[in-house]
Amino acid sequence: MTFRRKVKEYAEAPITHQIVAEMLPEYNRPNDKISELLKNGELLAVRRGLYVPGPETDLSIPNSFLIANHLRGPSYISLESALSYWNIIPERVYQISSVTLKTTKNYTTPIGRFSYQYLAAPYYSFGVQSVKLAAQQTALIASPEKALCDKIILTSGVLLRSISQTRDFLLDDMRMDEEILRTLNISTIQSWIEDAPKKNSLQMLIKTLEQL
Numbered sequence: 001m002t003f004r005r006k007v008k009e010y011a012e013a014p015i016t017h018q019i020v021a022e023m024l025p026e027y028n029r030p031n032d033k034i035s036e037l038l039k040n041g042e043l044l045a046v047r048r049g050l051y052v053p054g055p056e057t058d059l060s061i062p063n064s065f066l067i068a069n070h071l072r073g074p075s076y077i078s079l080e081s082a083l084s085y086w087n088i089i090p091e092r093v094y095q096i097s098s099v100t101l102k103t104t105k106n107y108t109t110p111i112g113r114f115s116y117q118y119l120a121a122p123y124y125s126f127g128v129q130s131v132k133l134a135a136q137q138t139a140l141i142a143s144p145e146k147a148l149c150d151k152i153i154l155t156s157g158v159l160l161r162s163i164s165q166t167r168d169f170l171l172d173d174m175r176m177d178e179e180i181l182r183t184l185n186i187s188t189i190q191s192w193i194e195d196a197p198k199k200n201s202l203q204m205l206i207k208t209l210e211q212l
Contacts, residue, residue, distance in 0.1 A: 075100040076140035082147035166208040
């Protein structure tokens with residue numbers, strides 16, 4: 001069986017070094033073969049020990065959100081990436097932004113840039129959804145409410161002190177869709193505040209959303 005046929009069975013998610021090695025039982029030194037596969041373009045490393053099918057296999061790579069979940073875990077897609085996914089902001093986002101329980105870190109990979117910002121539990125775990133991206137691909141993504149709260153919390157210098165200031169931040173600075181903002185679940189956001197950073201800013205967000 002060719003390597004392409006073997007890797008196709010695992011191509012719906014990033015592939016660990018252990019799985020690749022198990023595909024190569026006929027090799028006494030599988031690491032040497034993995035190095036050859038990387039050199040030949042049959043494998044592509046997104047970081048040490050984590051791979052996707054290379055261009056020479058002519059196979060599709062997993063969705064970038066799913067790759068982000070695997071690249072640094074535990075983590076979930078949030079901030080501009082999630083806001084764009086939910087059509088709250090109009091811009092297409094080229095860097096995949098995530099929130100993690102680990103330290104803040106950035107990755108530049110052959111398939112794009114991935115950023116991770118730290119948030120502590122229990123707030124970290126609120127409002128995270130398992131979203132089906134394709135038939136066999138599911139990723140953890142912040143709900144629209146959580147992505148918005150994360151953006152306020154993790155944007156340095158953003159301290160919301162008035163409704164007018166908050167409206168300017170949401171509608172002018174971030175160019176958020178006002179109609180979608182009106183659909184957000186305010187009571188859900190309220191339930192997170194006790195355990196959230198920037199409590200006062202989130203309270204002001206709620207007041208602003210109530211007046212949209």
